[in-house]
Amino acid sequence: MSEVSKEYNFSYIEEKWVKSWDSSIYHFDWESKKPQYIIDTPPPYPTGNFHIGNALNWCYIDYVARYKRMQGFNVMFPQGWDCHGLPTEVKVEELNHITKNQVPREEFRRLCEKLTDEAIVRFHKSMGRLGLSIDWSNEYVTMKPEYYGKTQTSFVRMYENGQIYRDDHPVNWCPRCGTAIAFAEVEYDTRTTTLNYMRFVSEEGEMQIATSRPELLPACVAVAVNPNDERYQKFIGKTVRVPIFNYEVPVLSDSVVDTSFGTGIVMICTFGDRQDVRWWMEHHLPLRQAIDREGKLNAIAGPYQGLSVTETKNKITEDMKNEGIIFKQEPLEQNVGLCWRCKTPIEILSERQWFVKINAEEIKKAADEINWVPPHMQVRLKNWADSVEWDWCISRQRIFATPIPVWYCRACGEVLVAKEEWLPLDPNQKQPSVKCKCGSSDFIPEKDVLDTWMDSSISALAVAGWPNRKDLRMPTQLRPQGHDIIRTWAFYTILRTQSLEGMRPWDTILINGMALGEDGHKMSKSLNNFIRPEEVFEVNGADALRQWGAMGGSPGNDIMFQWKEITAASRFQQKLWSIFRFALPLIADVDASPCQVDRWLLGELDQLIDKTTQAMDAFQFDETMKAIRGFAWETLADNYIELVKARLYGPDSPEKRAAQSTLFKALETIARLMAPFTPFISEEIFHTLRGKSVHVQSWPKTSGIAVDPAGLAIKEIAASLRRYKAELGMALNSPLPGIVVYSELGLETFDLSGVANSNVDSRTTGPEIEMKPVAVKPQMKILGPRFKDKSGKIIKALGGMDPADVASQKAKGSIAVLVDGETIEVPPEAAEIVMETLSAGLAVDVLRLEKATVLVRR
RNA sequence: GGGCCCGUGGUCUAGCUGGUUAUGACGUCGCCUUGACAUGGCGGAGGUCAUGCGUUCGAAUCGCGUCGGGCCCA
Numbered sequence: 045m046s047e048v049s050k051e052y053n054f055s056y057i058e059e060k061w062v063k064s065w066d067s068s069i070y071h072f073d074w075e076s077k078k079p080q081y082i083i084d085t086p087p088p089y090p091t092g093n094f095h096i097g098n099a100l101n102w103c104y105i106d107y108v109a110r111y112k113r114m115q116g117f118n119v120m121f122p123q124g125w126d127c128h129g130l131p132t133e134v135k136v137e138e139l140n141h142i143t144k145n146q147v148p149r150e151e152f153r154r155l156c157e158k159l160t161d162e163a164i165v166r167f168h169k170s171m172g173r174l175g176l177s178i179d180w181s182n183e184y185v186t187m188k189p190e191y192y193g194k195t196q197t198s199f200v201r202m203y204e205n206g207q208i209y210r211d212d213h214p215v216n217w218c219p220r221c222g223t224a225i226a227f228a229e230v231e232y233d234t235r236t237t238t239l240n241y242m243r244f245v246s247e248e249g250e251m252q253i254a255t256s257r258p259e260l261l262p263a264c265v266a267v268a269v270n271p272n273d274e275r276y277q278k279f280i281g282k283t284v285r286v287p288i289f290n291y292e293v294p295v296l297s298d299s300v301v302d303t304s305f306g307t308g309i310v311m312i313c314t315f316g317d318r319q320d321v322r323w324w325m326e327h328h329l330p331l332r333q334a335i336d337r338e339g340k341l342n343a344i345a346g347p348y349q350g351l352s353v354t355e356t357k358n359k360i361t362e363d364m365k366n367e368g369i370i371f372k373q374e375p376l377e378q379n380v381g382l383c384w385r386c387k388t389p390i391e392i393l394s395e396r397q398w399f400v401k402i403n404a405e406e407i408k409k410a411a412d413e414i415n416w417v418p419p420h421m422q423v424r425l426k427n428w429a430d431s432v433e434w435d436w437c438i439s440r441q442r443i444f445a446t447p448i449p450v451w452y453c454r455a456c457g458e459v460l461v462a463k464e465e466w467l468p469l470d471p472n473q474k475q476p477s478v479k480c481k482c483g484s485s486d487f488i489p490e491k492d493v494l495d496t497w498m499d500s501s502i503s504a505l506a507v508a509g510w511p512n513r514k515d516l517r518m519p520t521q522l523r524p525q526g527h528d529i530i531r532t533w534a535f536y537t538i539l540r541t542q543s544l545e546g547m548r549p550w551d552t553i554l555i556n557g558m559a560l561g562e563d564g565h566k567m568s569k570s571l572n573n574f575i576r577p578e579e580v581f582e583v584n585g586a587d588a589l590r591q592w593g594a595m596g597g598s599p600g601n602d603i604m605f606q607w608k609e610i611t612a613a614s615r616f617q618q619k620l621w622s623i624f625r626f627a628l629p630l631i632a633d634v635d636a637s638p639c640q641v642d643r644w645l646l647g648e649l650d651q652l653i654d655k656t657t658q659a660m661d662a663f664q665f666d667e668t669m670k671a672i673r674g675f676a677w678e679t680l681a682d683n684y685i686e687l688v689k690a691r692l693y694g695p696d697s698p699e700k701r702a703a704q705s706t707l708f709k710a711l712e713t714i715a716r717l718m719a720p721f722t723p724f725i726s727e728e729i730f731h732t733l734r735g736k737s738v739h740v741q742s743w744p745k746t747s748g749i750a751v752d753p754a755g756l757a758i759k760e761i762a763a764s765l766r767r768y769k770a771e772l773g774m775a776l777n778s779p780l781p782g783i784v785v786y787s788e789l790g791l792e793t794f795d796l797s798g799v800a801n802s803n804v805d806s807r808t809t810g811p812e813i814e815m816k817p818v819a820v821k822p823q824m825k826i827l828g829p830r831f832k833d834k835s836g837k838i839i840k841a842l843g844g845m846d847p848a849d850v851a852s853q854k855a856k857g858s859i860a861v862l863v864d865g866e867t868i869e870v871p872p873e874a875a876e877i878v879m880e881t882l883s884a885g886l887a888v889d890v891l892r893l894e895k896a897t898v899l900v901r902r
Numbered sequence: 903g904g905g906c907c908c909g910u911g912g913u914c915u916a917g918c919u920g921g922u923u924a925u926g927a928c929g930u931c932g933c934c935u936u937g938a939c940a941u942g943g944c945g946g947a948g949g950u951c952a953u954g955c956g957u958u959c960g961a962a963u964c965g966c967g968u969c970g971g972g973c974c975c976a
Contacts, residue, residue, distance in 0.1 A: 232975075420906065420907070421907095423906060424905080427904090427974080428974080431904095527906095527974080531975085558973090564971095595926090596914090597914090598916080601907085602973085606913095608913090609927075612927060612928065614941080615941050619939065621939085622939035623939080625938050625939080626938030628938095630938095670916080670927090673927095767944070769944090774934090777936035801936080824960070825921050826921095828922095829921085831959075832958090832959050833958090836959055836960080838959095
């Protein structure tokens with residue numbers, strides 16, 4: 045018990061506990077009778093390393109998981125890995141100096157799996173070191189058949205209930221990745237391009253059209269003007285000849301056409317942008333697709349066939365300039381859609397793809413049943429739901445993803461979707477065991493694979509036991525995630541849960557902010573503001589990082605990483621350690637009747653428990669941790685411990701035992717309250733005190749002890765005596781000739797004499813000194829609601845009155861205030877009297893407090 | 903162009919279902935080596951709560967506008 049080091053050796057203690065903790069205490073118990081608390085943890089993309097942003101998110105999750113466990117819930121804190129996707133494919137190509145088509149499909153997939161497995165191992169290590177209470181018995185890996193079989197089951201069921209269909213439809217296409225992508229994967233950026241003014245010829249004369257994409261000329265299917273545009277009335281309903289390619293297209297009128305952009309005449313192509321798609325559908329225009337899947341021009345483009353989009357743009361511009369078709373060019377700032385992974389400008393192509401129906405109303409309805417923290421984040425989901433125009437394209441032309449369990453009959457083209465009991469499977473590896481309706485058994489496997497969000501959007505269902513468990517544990521209780529993926533992960537999860545099980549996926553969604561670098565920008569290697577969690581573990585330890593996560597800001601707001609915050613956190617750790625080191629040889633877990641100061645401390649402790657419980661229930665980790673810190677540092681260390689030192693160092697007595705047990709209780713409670721935040725130091729302290737793990741303890745409950753006003757008065761007297769000595773330049777332990785405290789509360793003297801190192805007398809009456817009212821302090825809370833617009837004048841009048849007069853009226857029960865010649869009766873509680881002690885002529889100094897008066901002999 | 907959020911002492915930040923001395927941390931200044939801790943203790947300085955108008959007896963807090971920043975999207 046005595047070999048507590050002076051300095052807190054965080055690395056030794058944290059590593060000791062990482063090694064010796066039994067992680068099975070964090071396992072979800074499927075048989076338990078306790079209320080469940082299932083967390084739909086984000087499955088990170090296992091590539092690179094676990095970074096500070098991850099650390100912050102997982103800290104939030106861990107605070108909740110540990111707190112809920114202590115509150116008696118059967119908690120599931122699972123961990124999944126969202127493996128599939130392009131970044132890993134690209135990385136594999138890089139590392140092995142191959143492209144995906146140079147090796148067999150299966151071989152390529154194996155390379156991706158290997159890379160992913162390695163990343164998962166790294167993540168495991170970082171997460172363990174951070175002290176996360178993850179339930180590894182509920183780990184899932186989306187690239188493993190056990191999981192992607194579930195994804196496939198969800199595909200089959202949604203196909204069968206009509207939520208999934210296959211169709212020709214315009215899709216966002218990334219020519220570099222060679223795949224369709226969803227709207228959620230398109231990002232926008234401003235680029236400077238050229239606006240070209242071209243001459244088209246019609247029977248009514250020349251039409252001048254401005255376009256930024258001349259290479260789409262062969263895909264032109266119509267020309268449109270605004271119906272209210274007087275300049276072009278005569279063209280409406282006529283046809284116009286597309287130059288170079290020499291074919292006629294109709295001239296349409298549409299009120300969406302912006303008369304002030306370019307010439308006010310717009311060329312509609314299939315497809316230049318989303319607006320083209322809208323027009324194409326509304327006006328039932330034909331399809332002229334000029335760009336192929338590699339982003340090259342096809343046969344329809346005649347002389348430009350085989351050239352890339354950029355090459356065509358340059359060449360056709362040149363040709364048209366030479367022929368005088370383009371007569372003017374100007375720069376144009378334009379927002380271009382980019383593939384969010386590779387930043388290549390996307391094209392819109394019409395392709396046969398698989399789609400999931402999006403029912404925006406149902407999604408919004410489900411979102412309404414979910415508790416959003418903070419509430420305003422729900423608006424983002426609603427805005428997104430309202431702006432979705434096409435269904436969700438879920439097929440991808442890649443390899444490392446969940447296979448679409450479908451074949452096509454070679455003879456009749458019929459679609460054969462796998463039966464649930466065949467899953468998991470890869471149609472490229474396995475032929476179906478049934479015949480097609482037409483009698484043929486020759487099938488072509490579907491080569492396309494599923495969008496990664498198809499995997500991750502069933503995470504809530506998967507952890508809750510879907511599809512096999514009879515007792516499906518839906519809805520889950522909590523979805524923690526970042527605001528950057530509300531339109532994807534949150535949106536798709538709600539959609540899928542709604543469509544597969546007809547319910548909301550979670551009770552609560554907790555949105556966390558992003559972790560920013562010390563310069564206030566998003567952490568990135570290129571900005572050189574990148575901090576690895578391991579650096580922090582080495583310098584100040586995992587508990588310090590976890591404290592920063594709690595105290596750095598409130599959830600939902602972005603939070604800046606700052607070393608000084610980490611340092612501050614580790615100072616508190618050291619402070620706590622010093623308290624522990626001081627207390628350990630002196631405390632005892634004994635029954636004792638608490639003294640006044642003890643009852644003050646225990647009352648404060650009760651208030652702390654109340655406050656932290658409320659804050660935790662509202663996910664206010666910053667409030668919680670600040671309250672604990674304030675209690676431990678100020679209330680306990682700076683005040684209580686200083687007050688009871690004399691008792692603790694003194695001979696055995698009921699008073700000493702009272703201090704010993706109070707301090708014991710305070711320390712034990714702090715260890716419990718901090719366990720969700722700082723699991724290591726909390727464990728070290730609690731385990732030393734109790735010989736058991738703090739992580740299987742319950743959250744502290746209040747003991748019903750109110751703050752003792754006498755104890756509070758003693759604490760305040762001690763503080764004012766310290767101030768008194770400081771003002772006189774005395775050492776804080778220098779003795780005073782004599783102190784007398786006067787209070788109706790009947791104050792105990794032993795703690796005061798100890799802390800002041802002086803003799804203290806306590807009296808319940810007196811002292812015989814003169815008190816003089818010197819000011820009146822109006823109470824707005826009383827006056828405002830009662831007197832409304834008159835309160836301003838009443839305050840002024842009260843301030844102008846003789847304080848002594850107000851005091852005597854107040855004592856009689858009512859105060860008469862003269863306002864604009866009118867006498868108004870004001871209740872006594874509306875005015876507080878500020879008193880001053882007249883000590884002139886006395887050989888004492890007087891310290892006047894709310895509940896006590898102290899005379900100090902000079 | 904639209905939506906959402908934010909703008910609080912030198913820095914970061916709490917409060918924001920309105921009530922008059924605005925929270926805490928870091929920094930800064932002065933004092934104190936008191937038997938857990940100088941990575942400490944005590945005390946102080948420092949803010950027109952971005953800005954303008956409005957609602958109200960009363961606004962950091964509610965409304966509108968402006969300026970600045972961030973995020974999501976068109």
